[in-house]
Amino acid sequence: MELEHINRNPREEQWSIIRAKLVVIIGVIGLFGIGVRAQDKVLTKEDAIALALEHNYGINVAKNDVEVAKNNKNVLNSGYLPTLTGSANANYSRDDSVIEFPGQFNEDGSPRGDLEINQAEAQRYSSVLSANYTLFDGLGRLYNYKRLKEQYQLSELQARETIENTLLQLFSVYYEIARLTENENVLKQALDISRDRYRRAQYAFEYGQSTKLDILNAQVDITNDSISTLNARQQLSNTKRDLNVLLNQSLDALYTVDTLVSFIPKIKLEEFVEQAKLNNVALLQTEKGLAINAYDIKVQKSGYLPKVGLNGSYGWNLNQSAASAFFPGTNNNNYNLGLGASLTWNLFDGGGTTVRVKNAKIAFENQELLKKQIELEVDRDIQNAMAIYENKLVIYTIQEQNVITNQNNFERSKEQFQLGRITSIEFRQAQINLLNAQTNKNLAKYEAKLAELQLLQLTGQLLNVEL
Incomplete structure (x- = not known):
């Protein structure tokens, strides 16, 4: 090692330092870009929900x-x-006619001549106003009316389900952006540490x-950390565009997200689970389906009963007839009023x-x-979801403690490295452990x-709690 130090090539050393400085400059430029994006407006969870409810295509179709x-x-x-x-x-x-009288004679014994009627005009006008009312139809329309009300409530539940699914999709992307944002900051810190070690x-x-x-x-570590930072940044940009699609806004919209996360107390979640059968949207939809099918039966049974109807009409007729060979033209005005009832x-x-x-x-029966x-x-999905949530929460608690442990290990490794007691490879391993x-x-x-x-979605409370 000493021989290598003594015989090092000055030109090679100079080019190596230049390349390293170029990597540092690239890293600085990249981090400057991160600093610029940090000035973007914050898209809060509340703002994201409001934008989705107003602009999301699926939600608007459901509305x-x-x-x-x-x-x-x-x-x-x-x-x-x-x-x-x-x-x-x-x-x-309008008629033009010629009337012949064969075998007929005038009083003087001469043959009777033909009679011509030209431009004989006839006109006829009529108007009628008719009213019909079904007095009784076997209660079919009553149950159909109630059925339509249940159908309306079912459509509201279907829209609610669409909104819940969209919000879940929204938050899966929103929190992915938050995760990538925090990861980018972690990678930036790792790059800063590598740059400091390089100096x-x-x-x-x-x-x-x-x-x-x-x-x-x-x-080498600077290069790797720079590449990881660039990849994280690219992934973050792609995920932001995914969120922009869900919010139906410009794909180039710039923003940051809120990385603060709070959890609902377990006792509150247990209350939600107990009331799940009263609030779960899928169960509520099946109940509405049962009500609709019950009314369908009554609507069909109305076909066994008679129908009673009322009808009325009021009309006006004007008939203007043309003169004929034997009768003069006439004008006939007629007004009529009619009332009736029917039983079928x-x-x-x-x-x-x-x-x-x-x-x-x-x-x-099928609906039942x-x-x-x-x-x-x-019931199965709720139990599974509760178990998964509790397991994820425990893992998160363990990972929090793991970060503290690795942070302490890294600080000690840093001290030992600066004192020359451990190698750069050992120090790098401690850094990677902390990053992971x-x-x-x-x-x-x-x-x-x-x-x-x-x-929360399975218990029917996703739209009722502050997220």
């Missing part, structure tokens, strides 16, 4: 579906209101206290109503079976938070 269901349950679509129909007609005709190796080499190998090792009873429709009632009952299946699946511990802690933190959000 429109709710509006359609709202329109369908309106009284205007219930069949309870009468129908009013107006109609009008106009006819015009110390340079000074030590200049004063003959170390070899060129120490400089090269530090240079389909005593036998070939068995169609019976088949529809049976099928509606089968659909109701589906509800039991979903109840079992939801910090990134693992970041991963554990956000995995635990996402597990909590999934549990």
